[in-house]
Amino acid sequence: MGFLGCDSHGDLNDSEFSKPMPSIGIYVAVASLICGLAMAADLLHGFRHRKFWFPCKFFSLNATSLTFIAVAIKLSVDLNTSMPSRHDQLAKLSSSVFVCTVMGNSMPSLGIMDNEDLFMNLMALGILVITDVVNICIQLGTGAIYVFSEEHCLVLLLMLLMLMILSFSATTVPTTKRILEGKYKKKYDVALNCPLATERTVAKRIQQDLAKFWMMAHTSSPQFVMARSVTCTASGFFCLLSATTLGEAMVRSYLLKPRSLGFCHGDSDYKWSTTLVLVCQTTAVAIGTVAPAIRWFTAVNFRCPIRGKKYYRDEFRVESYWTHWFSEKKQRPLSLWILKGRRSRKVAHDAKRWMLDVCIVIQSVMVFASKIIRYISVYFVSRILVCCYLAFRTRGTVSHAESETSSSNPSSREDIARFVLHLEGEDELVDLMVRSNREATDHWIESGRKNQPINLIELLEATTSISKGFEGIREFDSNEVASLAPEEPPNCWALPLVTLTSIAVALPNVNPSSLKKLLSAGSEALYYVNKFECVLDTGGELANLRKAGEVVWLGVDLYHKWFDVDLQKLSKQERSPEETLLELVETAKKEFTESWNMNLMVCTKQTPSHWPIKTLAANSMYRLCQTILLEYESRDYGTGEALFKKLETIISDIVSGCFCNVAQVISAKCLVTAVEVREESVRGAALHLGRTEKILEIVERRCLPELRCDQMKKIDEWRAYYKINSSDCNNQNKKTVCPYADELRLTVE
Structure with missing residues (x-):
């Protein structure tokens, strides 16, 4: 009997080795x-x-x-x-x-x-x-x-x-x-200061800039350069x-x-x-x-002659960037601390220079040989293309019509060609890259239009006729509300949006279909608000507030719950809107106190924006409910349905204010520091523009306060402006200001 790979005589048994x-x-x-x-x-x-x-x-x-x-x-x-x-x-x-x-x-x-x-x-x-x-x-x-x-x-x-x-x-x-x-970086400044044409609408002006940014990002993409x-x-x-x-x-x-x-x-x-x-x-x-x-x-x-290229000037020249890396290395000293003597260091340095010279020669020969291969390929393939051209010459009328269509706007092509980024020896590729990608942004924008946030657009359309400005940004949080903590955290765009929607879910006597539409619109709005705010909040100061909004929204959207409070159950109780708000106030106050005491060390040592998520969410619920109660005393909203409509208007104003920053967001996405992801970032900006084009048209009809770009991105800056200029919000005769900066500029580091 064999074991361990041996037969009964102790010899190696390899008959089983080939089975696997x-x-x-x-x-x-x-x-x-x-x-x-x-x-x-x-x-x-x-x-x-x-x-x-x-x-x-x-x-x-x-x-x-x-x-x-x-x-x-x-x-x-x-x-x-x-x-x-x-x-x-x-x-x-x-x-x-x-x-x-x-x-x-x-x-x-x-x-x-x-x-x-x-x-x-x-x-x-x-x-x-x-x-x-x-x-x-x-x-x-x-x-x-x-x-x-x-x-x-x-x-x-x-x-x-x-x-x-x-x-x-x-x-x-x-x-x-x-x-x-x-x-x-040089062309970026040129693109901002040299518009291709004068367009009146925000979306069209952004689309023109995106066409330039796309051409720059695409032609400088490292993968495309290598390809x-x-x-x-x-x-x-x-x-x-x-x-x-x-x-x-x-x-x-x-x-x-x-x-x-x-x-x-x-x-x-x-x-x-x-x-x-x-x-x-x-x-x-x-x-x-x-x-x-x-x-x-x-x-x-x-490069075939049939395409119009008749001469091969500089066709076999090896451009400097091919050997620049080796030439640069030749000038740098060797970091060989083991070699102490001058003679040994000199020999090592000379050997390094000799090796790099050999690499330069190999690189030059390789590039030259590659160009020879391309030239030979052109020579043989051109014969085939000439035959195809002669065979399909009868279709010359169609080709002529197509050429006329392609050259119908030569000035636009020339303007876009200025933003093609190319290397030495690639001058002849500029026109090809323009023809291949000139309409790429139109394609992405059109793709984005197929996935527009329908519920959010309906909400903004319905409330824009009621609110001509952004009154809700001023009204959602009153300065008269007593603070629960020694210092108040800043406001972000996302958390008030989520908190107000949570309150709307808890209101009694609300039409279920209206509530369903608001939740769908809130989900779509939060997606864009979070995207925008992540770009605008460059320092990350409001990151915890956004996380608090995301956590609260997860419970509200999926389970109709604000933490452990069943909002839908609360709405079905036989109570007035005021009683519902008072219960939410008490619940928020209790949650805040428990969270504050549990995280006392963190809350007292950290800035308010870095408080725990539950503390921030409870503070927001408390302040917003108290603000509504103050308004409830001065205005008779009657049934829950009337208050629900008021909350819809406030939510719409907050979302519209955030969307006024779309030009800054797109500008930032077009200047991301990582060149490897810049092309994808610009493409994403074009898709976002297509999805939100209708929203921009709606927001453009509103009365925009005279804020600088750096102020417009912060909701607290809007509130500070309205606190000083309280009459601007209600001025219906004020000229509408386009939410698009004529000159957007980011610091290039």
Whole structure:
């Protein structure tokens, strides 16, 4: 009887060792399929968002993807497992082509990494590729790979070339980011001071600015900069060539006299799983090749003579930013504290300079070779395009009409072209980038219009006819209310909105449909108010107040509860609105006292805005209920329905006041410091503009107080203004002021 891997005679029993191999094959197939799905997601994302340079959102070079790649190439690095059949040999080739596809697909992702991650990921990828190359060479020598030798040699060469392209292209990322960031800050000021046209409405003026901001953010996006580079074009060509090599091998082995290739009979230890690996990896290669191939074809198509480019001036010049990183490193001293002597330090420094000179030469040769590849591609592809042009010449009338449409507003195109940020040698790409992205903001805004906050718009429309100004901002909290604490916390936009809605839910004799609409409108309003206030509150002083609003709203929206108080149950009791408010006052006072005593050390040492969430929420409920009770004594609201309508008006005024800051919010979102997320931020601003365009039109009809931009973003500044100028709020003849600053300017640090 054998045990511990030995037979009854004590000899090694390896007959059971190959049983897990099909499971390993499934593991390899799943890893390949996951990579393929991620590349497919990037492809769909590019088509959906009209980014035909295909940024890497789901699949990029990082620790996770490198782990999956290492698993996926298991078959190509397997040295001692016999793989005789056609599927086995093709699976080894597909694993190598898969690596080329991964490198070609993920090249734009180099732009979004910081220097440390860039170095570590490329180092890991280099180790992976070198290991794969060495193992395949060994198998070619030992005969483990006995067919497709030429294909393997070509794929290995392409693999090494693509690794070199990735590594040396990565050295340009810090330089291009620095160059384009400087240009962005200069153009940002120009964009604010040079309107494209005079528009009267707020939304249209913001839309014009967004068109400029989008063009700047998009053309300076690190991924787009890398995707439009000549080395990425060459990488796309190599990726397409490697996929073609795999396709040629499969056609030969299945269709063109497969017996002549001399495949051996028998199965490998991986058995049927090699077929699964081959199918998954071939699918991943087919999907992953589309994006690099389109990048290559776009670059080639643009430079074809049929497109109007007749001369190739400076076509083969190597721009300075390609070698700037190496030149900069040459000037810096080595930080080798181990070397004490002057002679040893001099030798080390000279060796460093020599190595960097070699890198500069390699970089220059690589860029020059990439431009040669592009030129050769243009030469051959242009012949095909000329044939297509002649074949479809009969459609010249349509093309002429399209060209007239595209050039119907040349002045607008020229104005937008001023905000295209490009590098040295990219002058000819400016017009292409303008034509490709000039209407992108219109597309995002139109997408936003499909998801407008309908309930909030209905609420604002209904109350704007009642309130021509922003009286509710002054009225929601009275200075005559006695304080529960030694010092009052500041007000934010979100917490009063939530507290007033909570009070409205507790009122008796309210129409259920009206209450349902208010809750829906409040949920939509809180989403935008929180978004706006997060941008406006740059110091984070009001963060706890916003959190208090979010916590309270969660209970009100889902359970109709304010902490432990069932507001819906309270509304069904046979009480007057005044009695309901008094009970809420007592409950809030009790909650405040308990929370204050429990967190006495925090409350006494911290500023009021940093009090615990429950303390802030209870204080807000107490003050707002007391304010309504004071108004209740001076005004007879009658039934709960009448008071409910009054609360709706106050809520509408608060939301409208917050929306007066939309221009500042969009301006801030267009100048986020992280260049990697700036494009997405501007796109989000365009979507928000589309969703809130109708709201801006409603708010624009109101009477806006004469506040500066820095005052307008704080609700307490509005209250201070109305305290001094109490008559402005009721002045119906006052001219409406557009809630948009003619000159919005943020400090660029």
